[in-house]
Amino acid sequence: MSGSLTLPIPFNAFGREPEALINSQLTAVESVLRQGPCVLGPQVERFEAAWASRCGAAAAVGVANGLDAIEIGLRALGIGAGDEVITTALTAYATTLAIQRTGAQPVYADINPATACLDPAAVARCIGSATKAVLMVHLYGRAAEMTAFQAICSSHGLHVVEDCAQAHDARHCGRHVGTFGAFGAWSFYPTKNLGAVGDAGAITSDCPELVAIARQLRNYGQSDRYHHDRLGANSRLDELQAALLLQRLPHLSAWTERRRQIAARYWRELVTPSLQLLEPPRDPASHVHHLFVVRSHARERHQQELLDAGVSTLIHYPVPAHHQAALGAHRLDPAGLRHTLEHCDSCFSLPTHPALTDAEIDHVIARCNALA
Numbered sequence: 076m077s078g079s080l081t082l083p084i085p086f087n088a089f090g091r092e093p094e095a096l097i098n099s100q101l102t103a104v105e106s107v108l109r110q111g112p113c114v115l116g117p118q119v120e121r122f123e124a125a126w127a128s129r130c131g132a133a134a135a136v137g138v139a140n141g142l143d144a145i146e147i148g149l150r151a152l153g154i155g156a157g158d159e160v161i162t163t164a165l166t167a168y169a170t171t172l173a174i175q176r177t178g179a180q181p182v183y184a185d186i187n188p189a190t191a192c193l194d195p196a197a198v199a200r201c202i203g204s205a206t207k208a209v210l211m212v213h214l215y216g217r218a219a220e221m222t223a224f225q226a227i228c229s230s231h232g233l234h235v236v237e238d239c240a241q242a243h244d245a246r247h248c249g250r251h252v253g254t255f256g257a258f259g260a261w262s263f264y265p266t267k268n269l270g271a272v273g274d275a276g277a278i279t280s281d282c283p284e285l286v287a288i289a290r291q292l293r294n295y296g297q298s299d300r301y302h303h304d305r306l307g308a309n310s311r312l313d314e315l316q317a318a319l320l321l322q323r324l325p326h327l328s329a330w331t332e333r334r335r336q337i338a339a340r341y342w343r344e345l346v347t348p349s350l351q352l353l354e355p356p357r358d359p360a361s362h363v364h365h366l367f368v369v370r371s372h373a374r375e376r377h378q379q380e381l382l383d384a385g386v387s388t389l390i391h392y393p394v395p396a397h398h399q400a401a402l403g404a405h406r407l408d409p410a411g412l413r414h415t416l417e418h419c420d421s422c423f424s425l426p427t428h429p430a431l432t433d434a435e436i437d438h439v440i441a442r443c444n445a446l447a
């Protein structure tokens with residue numbers, strides 16, 4: 076992909092979708108319209124089957140969004156008031172919010188500064204008598220070292236569960252994320268690697284009981300029509316979003332490949348000492364580059380210089396979860412969250428959207444290398 080350079084370079088280059096994809100989505104929408112309004116119908120069933128098979132999971136349950144996917148998965152495991160869930164403070168706040176909404180309390184373990192993902196040793200020292208689960212986040216599209224976390228969790232009788240909102244198609248040791256723990260929670264928010272055209276989410280799991288409970292929880296807690304066995308929600312995946320996702324899914328591999336090319340160029344060609352890069356993945360299949368995050372000791376100035384040169388950047392994330400006003404009771408890593416705080420104070424993200432052209436990536440690299 077070469078192409079021309081028009082500044083500014085957007086962070087998310089929406090509106091550049093191939094004509095064939097636009098047309099196939101229009102046809103899919105038309106068929107939903109002709110079939111008539113329907114909730115939890117054939118499109119949702121088809122997408123659930125397609126997504127489960129893509130992940131190598133026994134089943135997928137379509138839900139309204141990624142936040143609900145995490146909350147419903149945790150509640151299906153019986154996690155609630157009085158329980159603790161260990162996770163990272165460096166993530167979208169939805170990760171924490173899902174724990175809070177079950178009534179459980181988050182416990183924050185520190186990250187490994189080289190990958191920005193949870194550090195297994197930090198998770199181990201956070202385990203207490205109320206701990207029920209470790210909620211892993213495959214942050215920025217990098218599959219966490221699941222084998223290490225599975226070992227810690229199984230030796231303490233804890234559930235390991237996965238927030239996969241940023242990691243569609245990422246693999247650890249050849250196996251798709253979202254299939255290591257009791258469940259994987261997915262978001263198909265438009266900016267994610269596989270995005271719908273509005274909100275959408277899913278839970279993947281190999282556990283038939285968990286899947287059955289999740290199906291009830293997303294639909295008013297109904298076991299049978301008008302029989303409500305559990306405190307449920309209305310969190311159904313929409314037929315139209317499912318129909319659109321079915322058209323978009325065949326493009327995911329090409330989009331991921333393009334993200335890998337862009338990230339590989341950044342790792343190879345960003346040579347300025349002004350920016351520190353995270354550790355490149357040893358196994359290319361383990362990273363799907365949802366975000367390409369760098370660290371800078373002069374973040375505000377560097378972001379401004381890039382913006383002046385037509386390069387849009389964002390910060391993921393400026394405020395760690397444990398500094399958010401909406402957070403209630405929680406515990407912190409006994410060793411503190413030094414690496415999390417240092418990362419939040421210095422990180423920013425470069426554009427990695429698969430629709431970016433080579434000319435745009437050339438420009439981003441040149442401007443980054445010109446930072447003093």
Ligand SMILES: *Cc1c(COP(=O)(O)O)cnc(C)c1O
Nearest residue numbers: 140141142167169170240262264
């Ligand atoms: C986007 C995101 C979520 C929330 O997904 P929504 O569909 O927006 O509710 C949760 N966790 C992480 C890590 C995310 O990036």
